[in-house]
Amino acid sequence: MRPVEFDYTAPTSVEDVLRALADSDDATIMGGGQSLMPVLRMRMADPGLLVDLRRVPELQQVREDGDHLVIGAMTTHHAVAHDALVAEHAGVLGQAAARVGDPQIRYRGTTGGALAHADPAGDIAPAVLALDGVIEVSGPTGARTVPAAEFFRGPFTTALDEGEVVTAIRLPKHTGWGMRYEKFSHVAQSWAIVAVAAAVRVEDGVIARVRLGMANMGQTPLRAEAAEAALTGASLEAQSLHEAAARAGEGTSPAVDPAGTAEYRRHLAGVLSGRAVTAAAGVGG
CATH class of the missing domain: 3.30.465.10 (Uridine Diphospho-n-acetylenolpyruvylglucosamine Reductase; domain 3)
Structure with a gap:
């Protein structure tokens, strides 16, 4: 299926982008187009004007x-x-x-x-x-x-x-922090069933600061606050880190779909958080 007919502009500054958006009642912004183009082809969107950002150097x-x-x-x-x-x-x-x-x-x-x-x-x-x-x-x-x-x-x-x-x-800047991204999906190119991003600051042999971001654990990307609280101050011992990280799914409401149940995703979030935190902290196992 082909997209509906639309006008096209490719501004070269943010000011011109904003002007184009203000002058149109039905404009859509295009970045890389990887999400937008399939939507246009299926006619799930029908903009009157497509504003392409690819020629704006400052972006x-x-x-x-x-x-x-x-x-x-x-x-x-x-x-x-x-x-x-x-x-x-x-x-x-x-x-x-x-x-x-x-x-x-x-x-x-x-x-x-x-x-x-x-x-x-x-x-x-x-x-x-x-x-x-x-x-x-x-x-x-x-x-x-x-x-x-x-x-x-x-x-x-x-x-x-x-x-x-x-x-x-x-x-x-998180210079000197340990970091790790863990993603679980059926095939390499697919969306995450669950993913966890970990940023860890180790001081004096303990986890001084830790932040965990999660994908596909709710209606929006989330922080794993229960696991963060449990991990803060923890010693660098693999088993205790995994036990604390296992709380990552607490308080979440992940989707239920053919890829997994909510219970499965909460378990998976804990497993991936444990892997991410131990790797980021430089702890084996």
């Missing part, structure tokens, strides 16, 4: 800003997975980006597009949550920031208002 940068790392919304998954600054300061995001789909999708799909798409099973959001990231947004009333924990409102629903666009992801 494609990875840069340092003091104690933060700023990743432009149009930075591809491939670029994030291979960026030296990401590896040094936000390694779990690079690991997650390397697990998105297949190479073709990673070369075209974008970090900001994945967050704006807000699929609860997506790979990028759990890593951004684990890194305590903030989403930078521009719109008709100016620029604003939204903490990642508040950005996701439901399946494929975000805090973006009409006429707004994600411009960057701002992450506190």
Whole structure:
């Protein structure tokens, strides 16, 4: 099936993007197009105007800003997975980006597009949550920031208002932290049945700080707060870390579908959290 007819524009600045959105009553933004194009082909969306972000250079940068790392919304998954600054300061995001789909999708799909798409099973959001990231947004009333924990409102629903666009992801530098992304899926290219992103700070032989982001454990990406609380202050002993991490699924309401029951996903979240935390902390087993 072919998409319905629409107008097309490819602005070269964020200001021109916002102007195009403001001038149209029926505009749709395209990042890498990996989620949008199938929807257009199936005529599940029929925009009057398609606003392509691929020619906006300022949206494609990875840069340092003091104690933060700023990743432009149009930075591809491939670029994030291979960026030296990401590896040094936000390694779990690079690991997650390397697990998105297949190479073709990673070369075209974008970090900001994945967050704006807000699929609860997506790979990028759990890593951004684990890194305590903030989403930078521009719109008709100016620029604003939204903490990642508040950005996701439901399946494929975000805090973006009409006429707004994600411009960057701002992450506190986690230099020296241990990090690990664990994903379980039926085949390598598929969505996660469950995924866990771990960021761990070890001090004086114990887990001083830990954050765990999870995919496909509810209506939105989630933090594993019960496991985080149980792990904080824990000694670096594999069995005790696995026991504490097993609480990752507490308080969650994961989907029930052919891939697994809610009980199965909660168990799997605990197993993956244990693997992620022990690996991030440098503990064998």
